[in-house]
Amino acid sequence: MINSNTSVNDADVAIAAARAGAVAVRARYGQRLARIDKGAGDFATDADLAAEEAILGVIRAARPEDAVHGEEGGQQGAAGAARQWLVDPLCGTLNYAVGTALVAVNVALRGGPAAVADPFSGEVFFTDGETAWVRRDGGDTRLAPTADTRLVDVNLDPPFPSAPGFRAVELLAHPGFVERLRPRVVSTTLALAWVAAGKRAAYVTDGGDLTESVHFAAGIALCRASGCVVTGVDGAPLGPAGRGLVAAADAETHDLLMSLIRGQGGC
Known part of the structure; x- marks a missing residue:
């Protein structure tokens, strides 16, 4: 556990918090889970709650004055706080x-360091706000984006506020997409970390x-710090x-995707 200490940098706090959440997630995998209905087909489980509590424990110990917005627990501290996780x-x-x-x-300090942990590979992707790295087996490797895989992850979960001008499912069916790229639907923002790491060409x-967004902030930070092209x-x-x-x-990959999206007529 990281204790309150100004000499501990925010990236270390983000890494420790993400790792604590990953331990809780991994510990409950395959067990019978209690579900908490959120409506519209969405739900949380007791694993979500346990992981968030583990993450908050790290942040509270290291940065007790900071505000936090958690997916499950909501806002804790001032929403407009200068420092918010x-x-x-x-x-x-x-x-x-x-x-x-x-x-x-996913754990991110708004506008600063962030970390994304994969509970099952043991990898932690992180950024200090300027550079991006992956920590595995006790060592750190600089993230190096590349489009070599040609794999593009597309989120197909609702809502779809840009329809009819943009529909992700129509992007996948576009002849120009299937000619040069291959679709994947992982259904988690882990795929954003994979773009930064060169495992995906785009998201x-x-x-x-x-x-x-609690879902996207950490992944966006990783992609930006690793040198990806990031837009709406x-x-x-x-x-x-x-x-x-x-x-x-x-x-090149960004330009291709934008040309296909604009070809739908609405963006």
Whole structure:
């Protein structure tokens, strides 16, 4: 456990918090899970709650004055606080609940360091806000995006606020997409870390402004720090008026995706 100490940097706090959440997620995998209904087919489990509590324990110990917004517990501290942590304790709950080990634990300090932990590979992807790394087997390796895999992860979960101008499912069916790229649907923002790490060429999702989202903030931070091209689905910078997200390993892949999206006629 990291104790309150100004000499401990925020990246270390993010890593420790994400790891604590990952331990809780891994410990409950394959067990009978209690479900908490959120409506519209969405739910949390007791694993989500346990992971968030583990994450909050690390943040409270290291940064007791900071505000936190957790997916399950909501806002703790002032929403407009200068220092606020965004926590998604188990991204990919539907995968996890049916025994599919494709999930992520996301922890981000708004506008600063962030970490994404894969509970099952043991990898922790992290950024200090300027550079991005993956920690595995006790060593750190700089993240190096590449589009060589040609694999593009597309989020098909609702809502779809940009329809009819942009529909992710139509992007996948576009002849120009299947000619040069291959689709994947992992259903977790772990795929954003994979873009930063060179395991995916790009990630595409509809939505509004995702920079303040507990689901996306950590992955966006990783992609930016690793040198990916990151915009909305309309090609505009992310921000309060943002529309979804396109994170690509390089400019060529981003340009291709934008041409296909604009070809739908609405963006």
